[in-house]
Amino acid sequence: MVKLTRTATAVTLALSLAAPLTIAGSANAATGTQDTVARSAPASVADFPRLPRPTGKYAVASTTFHLVDQSRPDPWVPSAEGRELMVTLHYPAARAGDGRHARYATAEEARLLVEGSQLGGLVPPEKLSGMRTHSRVGARPAPGQFPLVVLSPGFTVSRYTQTALAEDLASRGYVAASVDHAYESYGIAVPGNRMLTCVACTALEGGTSGSVVTSTRAKDVSYLLDALVGPAPVWRNAEIIDSDHIGMVGHSIGGASAATAMVADSRVDAGINMDGAFWEPLPPEGLRGRPFMMVGADDGLHDPDGGDRSWTEMWPKLDGWKRWLTFAGSDHMSFSDSPLIAEHFGLPQTALPAKRTVKLTRTYVAAFFDQHLRGRPQPLLKGPTDANPEVKFHNP
Numbered sequence: 001m002v003k004l005t006r007t008a009t010a011v012t013l014a015l016s017l018a019a020p021l022t023i024a025g026s027a028n029a030a031t032g033t034q035d036t037v038a039r040s041a042p043a044s045v046a047d048f049p050r051l052p053r054p055t056g057k058y059a060v061a062s063t064t065f066h067l068v069d070q071s072r073p074d075p076w077v078p079s080a081e082g083r084e085l086m087v088t089l090h091y092p093a094a095r096a097g098d099g100r101h102a103r104y105a106t107a108e109e110a111r112l113l114v115e116g117s118q119l120g121g122l123v124p125p126e127k128l129s130g131m132r133t134h135s136r137v138g139a140r141p142a143p144g145q146f147p148l149v150v151l152s153p154g155f156t157v158s159r160y161t162q163t164a165l166a167e168d169l170a171s172r173g174y175v176a177a178s179v180d181h182a183y184e185s186y187g188i189a190v191p192g193n194r195m196l197t198c199v200a201c202t203a204l205e206g207g208t209s210g211s212v213v214t215s216t217r218a219k220d221v222s223y224l225l226d227a228l229v230g231p232a233p234v235w236r237n238a239e240i241i242d243s244d245h246i247g248m249v250g251h252s253i254g255g256a257s258a259a260t261a262m263v264a265d266s267r268v269d270a271g272i273n274m275d276g277a278f279w280e281p282l283p284p285e286g287l288r289g290r291p292f293m294m295v296g297a298d299d300g301l302h303d304p305d306g307g308d309r310s311w312t313e314m315w316p317k318l319d320g321w322k323r324w325l326t327f328a329g330s331d332h333m334s335f336s337d338s339p340l341i342a343e344h345f346g347l348p349q350t351a352l353p354a355k356r357t358v359k360l361t362r363t364y365v366a367a368f369f370d371q372h373l374r375g376r377p378q379p380l381l382k383g384p385t386d387a388n389p390e391v392k393f394h395n396p
Contacts, residue, residue: 049344050132051104051164051337052358056171058092061139062102065089065234066191069223075216076183076199084196085220086180086188088159090170091141091240098139104131104160108195112187116156116198123345131341134167141237144173147245147373148228150221150261150268151178152254154276154336155213156198158185161336162251168362174369175241177228181220184213210253210279217257218264221248225267245269245373249365251335252276255294259314262287270372272365274335275302278310286319291372295364297334298326304394321372323381324394327352327360335361352390360388 054060070082110125149169151162159178166176180188183199190196204210227234229243247270248258255273260280262268270291294311296302302311303326315324327334329352339354341347350357367378383393 048127048130048132049341051134051167051340052355054134054168054171055362056092056168056173058142058171058173059094059096059098059139060090060135060167060170061093061099061137061141062088062090062135062170063138063235065227067224067227067234069220072219074182075212076203080182083216083220083223084182084190085224086159086190087224088166088178089235090135090163090166090176090178091237092144092146092170092173092175093136093139094142095140097136099136102133102135102137103129104133104163105129106189109158109187109189112195112197113157113185116186119347122347123341127345128341131163131337133163135170141240142173144240145242146173146175146240147247147369148175148177148225148241148243149369149373150224150246150248151176152217152221152248152250152257153178153180153185154250154252154254154333155184155204155210156186156201157336158188161338164337164340164358165249165362165365169366169369172366172370174373177224179217179220179224181213181217210256210277213253214257214260214279215264217254218261221257221261221268222265225265229267243267247271247369247373249369250274250276252332253279256280259287259292262290262292270369272368274361275332277308278314282314282317286317289320291321291368292318293323293325293364293368295335295361296324296326297330297332298328298392299331302326303392323368325364326392326394327357328390328392330357330390356390360391363388364391 065087067085068082072083074080074083107126107129110129114123114125151166153159153161159180162178166178169176182196186198188196229241246267248261248268249272250258251274253276255276256278258271258273262271272293275296300306301308329350331350334357339357342349343354367380370376371378
């Protein structure tokens with residue numbers, strides 16, 4: 001099995017991004033936040049990276065919550081008052097132009113991730129934090145009900161490394177819940193002017209198994225689902241969530257956590273692992289027939305003869321609809337916002353251009369959830385297409 005340090009190494013070679021927040025409220029309550037762009041206009045908008053425009057028919061809104069599960073201790077900091085999560089919901093908005101643009105990151109979160117990724121002097125944190133997004137803070141939701149998709153980031157990075165994907169899912173008619181898991185990233189801002197840093201990094205460097213991360217994240221997801229679709233939801237607009245259709249997608253160890261979460265919680269109907277080594281085997285009953293897709297970089301690790309044997313071991317145990325894809329020319333960080341930032345700041349890039357990488361990720365993730373959460377058959381998922389020659393289908 002690939003060691004978790006592979007993820008950290010990849011992060012130092014490609015950009016890992018940070019998160020936006022201006023948070024208010026009690027540390028023991030779920031609180032919405034008003035994430036807004038900086039008050040002072042930038043000297044030049046061109047200096048700031050920009051996420052690609054979402055491709056769906058809906059305008060996109062967002063809101064952020066701080067959640068604390070006081071029923072269990074945090075595995076990394078047992079003295080903490082429960083297990084803390086930061087969650088950003090991107091959702092379909094009733095109309096474009098309502099509210100202010102959501103911020104991408106605070107400067108301090110960006111600084112910690114830039115330094116942790118060994119990109120100091122190459123990526124100005126203030127420009128990273130000023131990434132131009134397409135979501136409006138707290139805008140009124142579009143009418144109707146929409147499937148829920150949970151997004152879990154890679155180890156050491158934050159939930160906002162998947163903002164381009166989250167915004168696109170929302171524009172296509174999903175509620176996308178991006179989760180930051182406490183003490184597993186270089187920096188997460190939480191209420192009380194606190195910054196949670198990567199205590200888990202030290203633990204894993206000391207020999208703690210990555211399975212502690214995946215099993216903990218599975219519990220995080222169950223707690224999040226209770227908070228969003230349980231009998232007392234924390235979000236005032238929770239009625240727009242279709243609680244009968246829930247999926248999960250994650251990058252790196254967040255992708256491995258999708259499988260673990262499906263084992264632990266039958267509410268998760270479908271899952272995607274984007275380039276993450278699996279840390280826990282499936283039980284004898286597998287995923288009880290639920291669909292799962294593995295999407296990897298074409299870098300010698302995640303093809304059937306690749307170095308990450310956890311994928312070949314997992315494949316026959318997936319007992320429902322399944323696909324194994326790789327994107328030619330991609331690398332580990334391609335399944336996040338990193339390629340866009342690398343391109344903007346002139347960092348080394350992969351053979352697969354940044355915007356093309358994002359388009360492919362958005363297209364295949366959305367097709368998977370359209371088919372399995374909405375019941376809309378997707379010919380795109382049947383096999384290779386001339387329109388997307390970079391996408392390889394594997395059937396070991």
